[in-house]
Amino acid sequence: QSVLTQPPSVSGAPGQRVTISCTGSSSNIGATYDVHWYQQLPGTAPKLLIYDNSNRPSGVPDRFSGSKSGTSASLAITGLQAEDEADYFCQSYDSSLSGYVFGTGTKVTVL
């Protein structure tokens, strides 16, 4: 049911920069609906990481940043740390489905 496509996995060494793409269509991201990102650490509930494309909730390190362009969005993690190993999901609204949609999820591995 995922209509937002993410790479299954990305990896990087500590201190490196990684990016996660989230590709949608004209009925969701391309329709100017905002994109939000969530981090899910192993065995825990998801946590809001980025909202409204590029805003960080209080307490989220500025190593995390988001952007959006056209029908896609991206999450960047700079200065990768071991504690960043988690699954990451993008989310938006879809007018064709009249509901909220999540990305397929990306597992980030710190080498």
Next chain:
Amino acid sequence: EVQLLESGGGLVQPGGSLRLSCAASGFTFSTSWMHWVRQAPGKGLVWVSRLNSDGSSTAYADSVKGRFTVSRDNAKNTLYLQMNSLRAEDTAVYYCTRGRGFSAYDQRFDPWGQGTLLTVSS
């Protein structure tokens, strides 16, 4: 502290029913939109349903429409999900989460409860 605590999960036979509850604390529940999101074992997140603050407007994913009903009791700060005609594919951890945003179209989910596991199996 803003907190959501789900309960009511368990093992149910196909075709059975179950009601999940989500107790909210630490924020003004009566003015908050609420959602249910599920995650099958080892899979991704799937939005299930939405309920506005006074309970007058609902929305459901096509996969549960006609079988699930979301409701709330603002006096008890509690959200519910009544699930009927359960199928094996409904097996998942069910999370309740607060929706934040100015409209139905820009909802983000924050915070999330710890989740409750529903297993549908004979």
